[in-house]
Amino acid sequence: MAAATLAGTVGExxxxxxxxxxxxxxxxxxxxxxxxxxxxxxxxxxxxFWLLLxxxxxxxxxxxxxxxxxxxxxxxxxxxxxxxxQRAEELELIGKSAAEFPSVPQDNRLTxxxxxxxxxxxxxxxxxxxxxxxxxxxxLMWNAVLLVLLVVVITSFWSERPRKVLLALLFPMSGxxxxxxxxxxxxxxxxxxxxxxxxxxxxxxxxxGETYDAYVVQLGKMQLQSLRVELICEExxxxxxxxxxxxxxxxxxxxxxxxxxxxxxxxxxPWEQEFRIKIPSQAMHSFRSPHNAVHWKVVVRGEADxxxxxxxxxxxxxxxxxxxxxxxxx
Amino acid sequence: MWFTEGKGDEDIHVHHFQRYxxxxxxxxxxxxxxxxxxxxxxxxxxxxxxxxRICWCLRLRLFIENGREIVAQHPxxxxxxxxxx
Numbered sequence: 001m002a003a004a005t006l007a008g009t010v011g012e013x014x015x016x017x018x019x020x021x022x023x024x025x026x027x028x029x030x031x032x033x034x035x036x037x038x039x040x041x042x043x044x045x046x047x048x049f050w051l052l053l054x055x056x057x058x059x060x061x062x063x064x065x066x067x068x069x070x071x072x073x074x075x076x077x078x079x080x081x082x083x084x085x086q087r088a089e090e091l092e093l094i095g096k097s098a099a100e101f102p103s104v105p106q107d108n109r110l111t112x113x114x115x116x117x118x119x120x121x122x123x124x125x126x127x128x129x130x131x132x133x134x135x136x137x138x139x140l141m142w143n144a145v146l147l148v149l150l151v152v153v154i155t156s157f158w159s160e161r162p163r164k165v166l167l168a169l170l171f172p173m174s175g176x177x178x179x180x181x182x183x184x185x186x187x188x189x190x191x192x193x194x195x196x197x198x199x200x201x202x203x204x205x206x207x208x209g210e211t212y213d214a215y216v217v218q219l220g221k222m223q224l225q226s227l228r229v230e231l232i233c234e235e236x237x238x239x240x241x242x243x244x245x246x247x248x249x250x251x252x253x254x255x256x257x258x259x260x261x262x263x264x265x266x267x268x269x270p271w272e273q274e275f276r277i278k279i280p281s282q283a284m285h286s287f288r289s290p291h292n293a294v295h296w297k298v299v300v301r302g303e304a305d306x307x308x309x310x311x312x313x314x315x316x317x318x319x320x321x322x323x324x325x326x327x328x329x330x
Numbered sequence: 331m332w333f334t335e336g337k338g339d340e341d342i343h344v345h346h347f348q349r350y351x352x353x354x355x356x357x358x359x360x361x362x363x364x365x366x367x368x369x370x371x372x373x374x375x376x377x378x379x380x381x382x383r384i385c386w387c388l389r390l391r392l393f394i395e396n397g398r399e400i401v402a403q404h405p406x407x408x409x410x411x412x413x414x415x
Contacts, residue, residue, distance in 0.1 A: 103343070103374040208410070235381040237338030248337055250380050284377050285410075289341035292334045292382050320373045320410050 009192045010185060013070055016063040017140060017181065023059025024144040028151040030056055036155050067136055071129045105288050107205045107317040115200035117215050122199045122298070122314040135187040139180035146170070146177045190308050195219025195270070197300050197312040201277070205317040206296070209281035215274050216258070216300060221267040225303045229258035231277055233284065233318075236293040253283060257298075285320045332374060332408075335383040345371060376407040 030052040115121040149170060156163040198217040206212060216229055233253035239246055257275050265271045277298065287294040298314045333342040346368035366388075377384040386408045392400040 101373045102371045235379050237336060237381045239338050248381060252379050284379065285373055285375065287374050287377070287384070289334060289343070289374075291339040291341050292336070294377070294379070294382070320375060322372065322411060 009070070010189050013067065013136075013188050014185060016066045016070070017136075017184070019059055019063035020067065020140055021143050021147060023056050023063060025147045025151070026052060026059060027056035028148045032151050032155050036159070064140075067140070071133045071136060101285075101319050103289060104286050104319055105317055110315065110317065111204050115215070118200040118202045118213060120201050120204050122201060122204075122316065124197065124199075124312045124314055125297075129191065132184070132187045132191050135180070135184040139177075139184040142173075142180050143177045146173050149173070194222065194302075194304065194308070194310050195265075197302075197310070199298060199300065199312075199314045201316070205286075205319045206277070206279050207319055207321045208279050208283045208285065209321060211276050211278045213274065214257075214277050214298070215272065217270050217272045218263075218265055218300070218302065219270045220265050222265050222304045224263040224265060224271075225261065227258070227260045227263045227271075227300070227302045228256060229275065230299045230301070231255045231257055231279075231296070232299055233294065233296050236295060238291045252294075253280065255280075263302075279318055283318065286317045331389055332384055332386045335385060336379070337381045370408060372411055374408075375410050 030049060034049050110122060111120050113121045113123065149166060153163055153167050153170060156166070196219050198219070200215040200217075202213040218224070218227070231253070232251050232255075234249050234251045236247060236249045239248070255278075257277060258273060260273075263271055279296075284294050286296055296316050296318045298316060300312045300314070301309070302311075303309045331342060331344040331346075334340055346366075348366065350364075374384050376386055385405060387403050387405045390402045390404075392402075394400065
C-alpha cells in the first residue's frame with residue numbers, strides 16, 4: 001500500500017472517529033440542555049432542539065457507517081468488496097456433502113469465483129479487519145461514554161452542584177480513552193499496510209495422487225522477511241469436557257510448497273509466484289461428520305517489517321479418487 | 331456402517347440396515363448362513379489418524395426372547411477405489 005493511500009486510510013478513519021465522538025457530544029449536550037433545568041447560556045447555540053438532535057444523530061450514523069465500511073474493506077480486493085456488497089459475508093465456506101461422496105464437503109462456495117490467471121480463485125477464511133474492528137469498537141464506545149460523563153460534569157458545575165468525584169474519575173478515564181484511540185489508529189495503520197493475498201488454482205476439487213497448478217499473489221508495499229506457502233491436512237475433533245465443548249486440531253500432513261526470504265513487494269507490481277500442489281496418493285480425503293473432520297487447506301504466511309505478520313488460510317476440498325471408467329471390450 | 335473413534339465424540343452412520351423379524355424364521359435360526367448384499371460408497375474410506383479413526387464394520391444385533399441382546403461386530407477396511415488390493 002502506498003504511503004499516500006495509507007495516510008488517506010488512516011486520515012479518513014481519524015476524521016470519521018472524530019466526527020462520531022463529536023456527534024455523541026452534540027447529542028449528549030442537546031439532551032442535557034433539554035431535560036436539565038439550569039441556565040445554559042454559555043452553551044446556547046440558538047438552534048432548535050430537534051435540529052441539534054438530528055444533527056447529532058446524522059453525525060453518529062454517518063461516521064459509524066463509514067467506519068464499519070472502511071473496516072470491511074481492509075485486506076479485501078475489489079472483487080471481495082463487491083461480494084460483500086452483494087451478499088453478507090460468507091459464514092460457511094464449505095458446504096454439506098454431496099450424495100456422490102458421502103461425508104465429503106461440497107466445493108460449491110469455493111469455486112464460485114473465477115481467477116484471473118487460473119480457473120478458480122479460492123476464498124480465504126481469515127478476515128484481516130477483525131483486530132481493527134475490535135479496537136475501533138473499544139475506542140469509540142469508551143470515548144462515547146467519556147463524553148456523556150463529561151456533559152454530566154459540566155452540567156453539575158453549571159447547576160452549582162459540582163460532581164468532584166466524577167470529575168476526578170474523568171482524568172484516568174480520559175487517559176484510557178486516548179490510549180484506546182491511539183491503539184485503534186495503530187492497528188488500522190498496521191493492518192492497512194498489508195495488502196490482500198490471492199490464491200488461484202487450475203482445478204477443484206482436488207484428488208489424491210494428482211498435481212495442480214496454483215498461483216499466489218501478495219499485494220501491498222513492504223519488505224517481507226519470509227513468505228511460506230504450505231499445504232496442510234488437519235484433523236479436527238469436537239468433544240465435551242465437563243460442561244465445556246472443546247475443539248482439538250492437529251496437522252497430519254504439512255508440506256511446504258514455497259519458502260522464500262527477503263521478498264520485496266511494490267505497489268505497482270504485486271509479488272506473484274506460480275507453484276504446484278501435489279496431493280499425496282495415500283492421503284485421506286476431506287471428511288466431515290458432526291463431531292469430527294479432516295480439513296485440507298493452503299496456508300500463506302508472511303513475516304514483514306514494520307507491518308505485522310500475516311497468515312491467510314485457503315480451504316480446499318480433497319475428494320476420494322474415483323476409479324477410471326470400465327472399458328467395454330465390444 | 332461406519333463409526334468414529336478417537337478424541338472427538340463418536341459419530342456413526344448406518345449405510346445399510348436390514349431387519350429380520352421372527353416371522354421370517356418360524357423354526358428359529360438353525361445356523362444356516364444368511365446373505366447380505368449392498369453397494370458400498372466411495373467415502374469415507376477407513377482411516378487411522380492421530381485424533382480420529384474411521385472404522386467400517388458389519389454389526390449384527392440379535393434380540394432374544396427374554397429381552398437380552400447379543401451384538402456381534404465384524405470390522406472391515408474400505409479402501410479408496412483406486413488403491414491396490
